[in-house]
Amino acid sequence: MAADLNAYLLVGAVLFVCGVICMATKRNGIGVLMGVELVLNGANVNFVAFSRYTDLGLDGQVFSLFVIVLAAAEAAVALAIALNFYNNHLTIDVDRANKLKG
Amino acid sequence: MSGENFLFNVFALLTCGGAIAVVVSQTVVRMAFWLVISLGSTAALFFLANADFVGAAQLLIYVGGTLVLLVFGVMLTASGPYMKIGTSAGETVVAGLVGLLFLFVVLSSVSGVKWREPVVVSAENVATGAVGNTLRPLGLSFLGARPDLSVSEPDQDLVDDFHSITKRGLRPDLSVSEPDQDRRTGYLLPFEIVSIHLLVVLIGASYLARAKRRAEPVDQAA
Numbered sequence: 571m572a573a574d575l576n577a578y579l580l581v582g583a584v585l586f587v588c589g590v591i592c593m594a595t596k597r598n599g600i601g602v603l604m605g606v607e608l609v610l611n612g613a614n615v616n617f618v619a620f621s622r623y624t625d626l627g628l629d630g631q632v633f634s635l636f637v638i639v640l641a642a643a644e645a646a647v648a649l650a651i652a653l654n655f656y657n658n659h660l661t662i663d664v665d666r667a668n669k670l671k672g
Numbered sequence: 673m674s675g676e677n678f679l680f681n682v683f684a685l686l687t688c689g690g691a692i693a694v695v696v697s698q699t700v701v702r703m704a705f706w707l708v709i710s711l712g713s714t715a716a717l718f719f720l721a722n723a724d725f726v727g728a729a730q731l732l733i734y735v736g737g738t739l740v741l742l743v744f745g746v747m748l749t750a751s752g753p754y755m756k757i758g759t760s761a762g763e764t765v766v767a768g769l770v771g772l773l774f775l776f777v778v779l780s781s782v783s784g785v786k787w788r789e790p791v792v793v794s795a796e797n798v799a800t801g802a803v804g805n806t807l808r809p810l811g812l813s814f815l816g817a818r819p820d821l822s823v824s825e826p827d828q829d830l831v832d833d834f835h836s837i838t839k840r841g842l843r844p845d846l847s848v849s850e851p852d853q854d855r856r857t858g859y860l861l862p863f864e865i866v867s868i869h870l871l872v873v874l875i876g877a878s879y880l881a882r883a884k885r886r887a888e889p890v891d892q893a894a
Contacts, residue, residue, distance in 0.1 A: 571677070571680075571681060571684075572677050572680075573676055573677050573680035573681075573720065575787055576782070576783060577680065577684065578717070578721065579782045580684075580779065580782075581684045581687055581688060581717065583775060583778040583779055583782060584687075584688040584691060584692075584775065585687065585688070585691050585710070585714075586778065587771055587774050587775040587778060588688075588691035588692055588694065588695050588771075589691070590771075590774065591695050591767050591768075591770070591771040591774075592694055592695045594767060594770075595695070595759050595763060595764070595767040596757075596759075597757045597758075597759065598700050598757045599749070600700050600703075600742060600745050600746055600749065601700055601703055603742060603745070604694055604703055604704070604707050604742065605694075607707065607711070607734070607738065607742075608691055608694060608707070608710070611710070611711060611714050611734075614714070614718075614726075614730070615687075615714060615717060615718075618717075618718050618721050618723045618726055619721060621721075621723065622721040622722055622723065623787075624787065624788050625788065627818075628806065628809055628810060628813055628818075631723050631725070631726050631806060631810060632810065632813055632814070632859050634718075634723070634726050635725075635726060635729060635810070636862065636866055638726075638729055638730060638733050638734065639733070639866050639870060640866070640869075641734070641738065642733050642734075642737055642738050642870070643869065643870050643873040643874070645738045645741050645742065646741065646873060646874055646877040647873055647876065647877045647880070649741055649742070649744070649745040649877070649881070650876075650877040650878070650880035650881035651880065652745055652749060653745070653748060653749065653880075653881045654880060654881065656748070656749040662749045662750070662757070663757050
């Protein structure tokens, strides 16, 4: 397959769908986090591809840098939440987080 | 097949295969390993798309930082290295079907769009994102300047520069008659906001993750 805009968008779509399925099916809290990382990476691939193959200029790369930084921040906060959850429940299974269920 | 296409195919296959392996694999340590493969190949795709700084940042921050953070989370929360919290077979089948349908919807909608013509790489647009060597333009845009929008005639005044840009087709949809200053500003304010945001988030995360009392094992039976 030639490396053009549609090829990059295909890779981004596969990353996005894999991340969504990973978020929906994994019961491990860390696995859900990895799904979020995959989704953000799919968006980054699209940003960089549009920055390369259209007249977007540098805006796509700047936005992908912001996405990378925000993903790092999100991973830090989510891991802190996961550690707290593990301290309280002695497991990381997200199905066990049912204390707020009515 | 040219070298660029060959490398693109290799790294695209590694990226997609790594992502699928993250979904398929059951233990969280193997998921972390396949995530390293996928994110590293994504960085290689960024290099192939002439986004050298973004690729380097992807390697440094994602593969070097975020993944190490995730592996630390695995180490601190798993009771064993191969702890399995599995899904049932029915859930797997439903997830696969929904994933295929979702991929079909996304791909059909993406391929149905007529994108604009690709940028021709030349010496004229050497500072835009289409050509490599993006470190200096990215740094300048984070400081508030936009060198990629005024590269060919840097010494003329704003009006002539603006007309030359529109004539060259970099911003073909601008129809205002006088130079639009907002279009030329960079990303100084978002850069400052995101840096303060990162600082606050890291302080808050370390506050959240501080050592507290552990729950009694009685809590598990509840």
